[in-house]
Amino acid sequence: MAHDIVFFLAPDDEAAAVARLRGPGAAFQSATCCFIEPDSAIAEWDMYFQEPSAEAPSVDQLLGWAWPEWVTAPLNDGVEVFALPKRLTRALANASSAELEELAGRWTTRLRSEDGDDMTDDDLLAVLQGVARLAASAVNTGDGLYSWSF
Numbered sequence: 406m407a408h409d410i411v412f413f414l415a416p417d418d419e420a421a422a423v424a425r426l427r428g429p430g431a432a433f434q435s436a437t438c439c440f441i442e443p444d445s446a447i448a449e450w451d452m453y454f455q456e457p458s459a460e461a462p463s464v465d466q467l468l469g470w471a472w473p474e475w476v477t478a479p480l481n482d483g484v485e486v487f488a489l490p491k492r493l494t495r496a497l498a499n500a501s502s503a504e505l506e507e508l509a510g511r512w513t514t515r516l517r518s519e520d521g522d523d524m525t526d527d528d529l530l531a532v533l534q535g536v537a538r539l540a541a542s543a544v545n546t547g548d549g550l551y552s553w554s555f
Contacts, residue, residue: 407485407554410443412436412536414548418488421551422477425486428553434542436535440525441516443552447473447489449515450533453508454496461515476551489540489550497533497540497550505533 411428413435415421429435448470452462462470473487489497500508509530516524536550543550 407441407443408439410438410441410552410554412539412550412552414539414543415551416548418476418549421486421549424553425477425484434539436532436539438525438527438532443554444472444487447487447493447552449512450508451490451493453511454493459507459511461511484555487552494540494543494550497537498544500537505537506530509533
């Protein structure tokens with residue numbers, strides 16, 4: 406499980422890759438959270454918008470879904486930078502409050518079933534709302550939406 410996660414905007418994969426060593430920092434517009442797996446979160450969000458359901462996906466469904474692409478190859482230091490799929494960025498940018506609430510509920514249910522009391526203390530709806538604001542900005546500016554985690 407990643408300790409620190411930052412969702413951020415960058416003009417392209419090359420610019421996002423620069424963030425790999427130290428994180429995105431103040432140079433990039435961002436939203437943060439802790440103690441989640443960004444790749445499974447991104448896959449679950451994408452699944453929700455492609456196949457809407459209030460029910461949390463099974464492990465098999467989630468593992469069978471398309472996972473985000475690495476911007477830089479992972480090393481043994483635990484740092485990962487993923488690009489969110491363009492279709493997910495558009496879906497988040499256009500998501501209604503009700504959709505974000507339903508997705509947050511489903512995501513919370515899955516994390517609680519997997520992590521129990523070790524689940525993140527972050528307000529997952531607030532995380533999704535922050536990422537959705539970034540997605541809206543990405544759609545308007547042409548930037549990409551990325552996650553950095555350690």
